[in-house]
Amino acid sequence: MDLLISITVFVLAAYVGFEVITKVPPTLHTPLMSGSNAISGITIIGALVVAGRYGGVAGVVLGFLAVAFAMINVVGGFWVTDRMLQMFRREGRS
Amino acid sequence: MNETQGLIGPVLAGYLYLLAAVLFIVGLKRLQSPATARRGNQIGGAGMLLAIVVTLVHYEILSWWVILAGIVVGGGVGLLLAKTVEMTAMPQLVAAFNGFGGGASALVAAAELIENQGNLDLRAGITVALTILVGGVTLSGSFVAYAKLQGLVPGRPFGYPGQKVGDSLLVVVILALIVWLIVGESVIVMWVLLALALILGIVRVVPIGGADMPVVISFLNAFSGIAAALAGFVIQENALIISGALVGASGLILTNIMVKAMNRTLGHVLFAAFGGDDSTGAGGGSGDKPVRSASAEDVAITLGYADSVIIVPGYGLAVAQAQHNLKELAGLLEDRGVEVRYAIHPVAGRMPGHMNVLLAEADVSYDKLFALDEIEDDFPRTDVALVVGANDVVNPSARDDSTSPIYGMPILNVDLAKHAIVIKRSLSPGFAGIDNPLFYEDNTLMFFSDAKKGIAEIVNSVKEL
Numbered sequence: 001m002d003l004l005i006s007i008t009v010f011v012l013a014a015y016v017g018f019e020v021i022t023k024v025p026p027t028l029h030t031p032l033m034s035g036s037n038a039i040s041g042i043t044i045i046g047a048l049v050v051a052g053r054y055g056g057v058a059g060v061v062l063g064f065l066a067v068a069f070a071m072i073n074v075v076g077g078f079w080v081t082d083r084m085l086q087m088f089r090r091e092g093r094s
Numbered sequence: 095m096n097e098t099q100g101l102i103g104p105v106l107a108g109y110l111y112l113l114a115a116v117l118f119i120v121g122l123k124r125l126q127s128p129a130t131a132r133r134g135n136q137i138g139g140a141g142m143l144l145a146i147v148v149t150l151v152h153y154e155i156l157s158w159w160v161i162l163a164g165i166v167v168g169g170g171v172g173l174l175l176a177k178t179v180e181m182t183a184m185p186q187l188v189a190a191f192n193g194f195g196g197g198a199s200a201l202v203a204a205a206e207l208i209e210n211q212g213n214l215d216l217r218a219g220i221t222v223a224l225t226i227l228v229g230g231v232t233l234s235g236s237f238v239a240y241a242k243l244q245g246l247v248p249g250r251p252f253g254y255p256g257q258k259v260g261d262s263l264l265v266v267v268i269l270a271l272i273v274w275l276i277v278g279e280s281v282i283v284m285w286v287l288l289a290l291a292l293i294l295g296i297v298r299v300v301p302i303g304g305a306d307m308p309v310v311i312s313f314l315n316a317f318s319g320i321a322a323a324l325a326g327f328v329i330q331e332n333a334l335i336i337s338g339a340l341v342g343a344s345g346l347i348l349t350n351i352m353v354k355a356m357n358r359t360l361g362h363v364l365f366a367a368f369g370g371d372d373s374t375g376a377g378g379g380s381g382d383k384p385v386r387s388a389s390a391e392d393v394a395i396t397l398g399y400a401d402s403v404i405i406v407p408g409y410g411l412a413v414a415q416a417q418h419n420l421k422e423l424a425g426l427l428e429d430r431g432v433e434v435r436y437a438i439h440p441v442a443g444r445m446p447g448h449m450n451v452l453l454a455e456a457d458v459s460y461d462k463l464f465a466l467d468e469i470e471d472d473f474p475r476t477d478v479a480l481v482v483g484a485n486d487v488v489n490p491s492a493r494d495d496s497t498s499p500i501y502g503m504p505i506l507n508v509d510l511a512k513h514a515i516v517i518k519r520s521l522s523p524g525f526a527g528i529d530n531p532l533f534y535e536d537n538t539l540m541f542f543s544d545a546k547k548g549i550a551e552i553v554n555s556v557k558e559l
Binding site: 003006009010011013014015016017018020021022023024025026027028029030031032033034035036037038039040041042043044045046047048049050051052053054055058059060062063064065066067068069070071072073074075076077078079080081082083084085086087088089090091 | 111114115118119121122123125126127128129131132134135136138139142145146149150153154155156157158160161163164165167168169171172173175176177179181184187188191192194195197198199201202204205206208209217311312315318319321322323325326327328329330331332333334335336337338339340341342343344345347348351438440443445446447448450451454455457459460461462463465466
């Protein structure tokens with residue numbers, strides 16, 4: 001894949017991010033942070049790839065740690081965001 | 095990377111990764127309203143599950159047990175933390191999650207270097223080096239922030255002798271190592287670089303005070319996204335680049351909001367220690383000015399016979415665990431026909447939006463929570479502004495006194511309401527150590543009490559009206 005294409009994707013995605021996220025109201029900024037944080041756990045893809053190929057002791061240790069770290073980020077992030085968002089209620093609704 | 099022997103080919107996998115990235119964007123978009131936010135987060139989670147499954151069936155997996163162990167251990171720890179954390183401890187949890195994300199990205203880059211040593215092109219070398227740097231700084235910096243917020247190390251800023259020279263030297267050595275790593279592709283250089291990146295994260299966050307941690311967490315949030323995007327450049331996967339860019343944007347926006355709300359610049363926060371720990375510290379007010387001290391009955395009468403009340407909660411409310419008492423008081427007032435709203439300053443909690451989560455936990459309806467710019471014009475038309483556990487964010491000096499250190503900081507103009515009631519233990523100044531003229535205004539009633547005990551007394555008095 002061409003480096004220019006990668007950079008193009010990065011710039012456009014950052015622009016989309018700015019557009020979408022500036023419209024998130026302040027009341028949801030904490031769930032936004034924990035939720036977007038969970039999305040940064042996408043590095044799990046890389047972690048699975050390096051953990052999945054057999055690469056000697058160093059590869060196994062690094063792969064295991066990378067998957068474990070990324071999974072803490074992903075599972076914990078989405079779960080705690082859900083826990084917070086279910087508390088946001090309007091009067092008269094349960 | 096061996097991707098030819100998986101169950102699905104690279105084209106299908108590419109489309110499915112794109113779908114996952116689109117799900118992240120759709121999910122974030124739904125965070126624009128509390129009514130749709132929960133579903134939005136679930137959509138994002140579904141995108142992540144899709145990305146994980148695609149990876150497992152697309153790439154050739156030789157060592158399933160390593161992956162299984164990582165998933166079980168990491169998933170278990172993440173779940174445990176997410177299920178047990180107190181809402182007041184959310185900032186340190188998010189800091190920790192940031193750190194793990196950044197650390198994972200650094201490890202991915204490290205493993206790529208070890209696997210492909212000697213075969214990296216220039217672009218791969220650069221991105222591996224940068225990922226290790228950004229990921230390492232995110233990992234250690236986040237855990238220092240965690241330790242400060244959790245009270246494991248002192249919240250006050252501290253450094254080491256000769257820090258300026260030392261830090262500059264460190265940065266120069268790191269830059270040299272990056273060049274060396276790109277040219278030489280040496281695994282040992284890579285480990286040294288990672289170690290120095292970890293040290294850099296520590297020495298850069300330790301000198302930042304507890305009160306500035308909301309900015310630091312937001313900034314490290316952006317860093318964790320950038321680390322993920324860089325890891326995407328390393329393994330050449332668009333899904334990582336897109337998602338990392340989204341998170342980077344989110345973190346930078348929140349950093350900017352926090353910095354503005356605190357009347358600081360990012361450079362100030364990161365490079366000039368200022369913030370102390372908390373508002374309940376020592377230090378006397380200017381004792382000879384008269385204040386109007388009120389009893390619980392006085393406060394109850396003023397509130398109970400008002401038409402409109404704006405409550406201004408600060409972190410002191412959460413420290414005293416008085417959110418539920420406050421909600422009870424608001425309910426009683428509403429039963430008497432009083433209009434009750436909440437004004438939330440961006441730095442009311444310990445991270446952006448933290449106070450809103452704490453009030454939501456106490457079952458306060460989210461349509462009664464108003465941001466600074468939504469409610470700032472309403473104070474002159476409001477009968478009573480009730481300030482609980484907040485100080486600097488209602489200090490009129492920020493508006494009126496150009497010599498004040500907080501001059502220019504956006505505040506909630508509670509002094510413009512017909513009456514202001516401040517529940518506070520003493521006249522001690524806030525973290526900035528600045529006296530608050532609000533306390534001495536003619537239309538301000540001071541109710542000296544612990545937030546929880548004081549509000550409980552007011553509740554009892556309102557019931558007797």
